[in-house]
Amino acid sequence: MNIHLCFVIIIFGAMAVSCREKPSTSFIAVNLVGYQTDAPKQALLINHDSETFEIVHADRDEVVFKGITGPTKPPDSASGDQVSIIDFSLFGEDGKYYIRTISSDTIRSQPFAISHDIYRDALNLSLRSFYFHRCGTKVGNASEWHYEACHLDDAPFYDDPDSRLDVSGGWHDAGDYNKFTVNTTLSAALLLYLFELQEVYFTDSQLHIPESGNGKPDLLDEISYALRWLLKMQRTDGAVYHKVSQKWWIGEFLPHNDPAERYLFEISTAATASFTAVSALGARLYDLYDPAFSAELKQASLMGWEFLQTNPVIRPIGGFMNPPDVYGGEYGDADDRDERLWASIELYRLTGSEILLNYILNNHTLLLRQFQPLSWKNVHSLCLAAFFAARLEEQFPHEHIKLKEAWIDHGDRILHNRKRNNYQNLIRHTEYYWGSNSVGLAYAFDLIQLHMLTGKKMYYNAALDQLHFILGRNPVNLSQITGAGSRSVHHPYHQLSEMGNFGVPVAGMLVGGPNNHVLLRNRIISAYPAKNYEDSFKNYYVNEPAINFTAIFSYVIGYYVIHEP
Secondary structure (H helix, E strand, C coil), rough: CCCCCCCEEECCCCEEEECCCCCCCEEEEEEEEEEEECCEEEEEECCCCCCCCEEEEEECCCEEEEEECCEEEECCCCCCCCCEEEEEECCCCEEEEEEEEEECCCCCCCCEECCCCCCHHHHHHHHHHHHHHHHCCCCCCCCCCCCCCCCCCCCCCEEEEEEECCCCCECCEEEECCEEEHHHHHHHHHHHHHHHHHHHHHCCCCCCCCCCCCCCCCCHHHHEEEEEEHHHEEEECCCCCCECCCCCCCCCCCHHCCCCEECCCCCCHHHHHHHHHEEEHHHHHHHHCCCCHHHHHHHHHHEEEEEHHHCCCCCCCCCCCCCCCCCCCCCCCCCCCCHHHHHHHHHHHHHCCCHHHHHHHHHHHHCCCCCCCCCCCCHHHHHHHHHHCCCCCCCCHHHHHHHHHHHHHHHHHHHHHHHHHCCCCCCCCHCCCCCCCHHHHHHHHHHHHHHHHHCCCHHHHHHHHHHHHHCCCCCCCCCCCCCCCCCCCCCCCCCCCHHHHCCCCCCEECCCCCCCCCHHHHHHCCCHHHCCCCCCCCHHHCEEHHHHHHHHHHHHHHHHCCCCC
């Protein structure tokens, strides 16, 4: 066994970690994009002793602020790093800066900026990245990431390859080119909820996509590309097919050179329910901008709900599972009750149906069960967000109070986890699994809902800490968003970015992040879960982007663009 491996001891149900790996790297961790002018501003001094620090203007090399570092925190179980807080919240001049210690062994941070709208560009990058995941159409031009129309022959039925259905279009799911209904619905929903936060912020020509200039907000145009594919995935009886994918991975290619046959797989009620929810949400939000499309979405949502009502038991039994000869993304879900409840709430918000109101009343106790981080499999948080947005206090006064109390309890647990992390992020040290970056942002999503629900600043600031973590204030000293910040992920597992020889990856994508549960060739990068990461193309376990990862990042950073401190 490698001498650097941790000895893990279970004591009274808690995990204590004793490691021989010594913290060695010293650096100053900052948000590599920057900080809002009037928001709290903290950097972290890592594995280094210095009582004082100074902020230096990057262009003039002029010291503009001096301060005292906080006390050193002992190593935590996630990172193993000793950390001291560098608080410069009192400094708020717009500009570009770096931080350095005032000590015999000077440590200097990477550059960052301060501005009231510091996150605007990063938000637009993340939203525009969805354009470079479009399937079935020519994308880009010679001056940017580009490819020819791809996968125009989607797809034969897996169970009947001689029969086909036109399911071209939609978004490529991740670094590969498969398409999954439940992940597309989650991603589209998060972007629609972002749009709903403040519709006037999202404008025509904001993202510079082909539809720019048509008089509609670019964000709605981009989301509609995914929604129109989802409409193709619905059967005439209202049921929705689960996915379009190849049977197994056969190598890396540009999208239009991909030789893999892609198949259309069976329907699932989880896919149908999540489709019903997002089509109802879309119908409501597109009504002002595209009434005909809104009506089409509404009809599709009603058809989906009718199928769910006539099929109250999950289909297929046990949730979707790959056939024996199919490997890779399954996106199975053995419990579709949360998706059904989400669908009922969003369809109620669209129609005001008393039948749907009764369904919500009869099934709301699902929301009192243990919280799981938001994902394509667990939409508990979307149910709660939609429930409170629906303003059901009068109809359900008792239930409203109980659900609010349950969510506040959940938020307090998240805040407790934050206190235990030297990097002030929100996840437990056991939650560094595939997509850990999105897990932290899922908790930030919950805290944002609580901020809107209660007005308490502690939720706002704690969710902002998770954004700082993603954008570089983390143990690997790297922004986890491609192209965002002074030092960012450069080699994601993203076939278009790598095979196109563009020099830099598609900008605005969130990679999965540290993964301590599934390791490439069982190779441990670090004994500490928060450091089990490398910026390597081949390591898709930690460095693959996905549309759902990027969508939740877009929502969180978008909240701070729209709701400045």
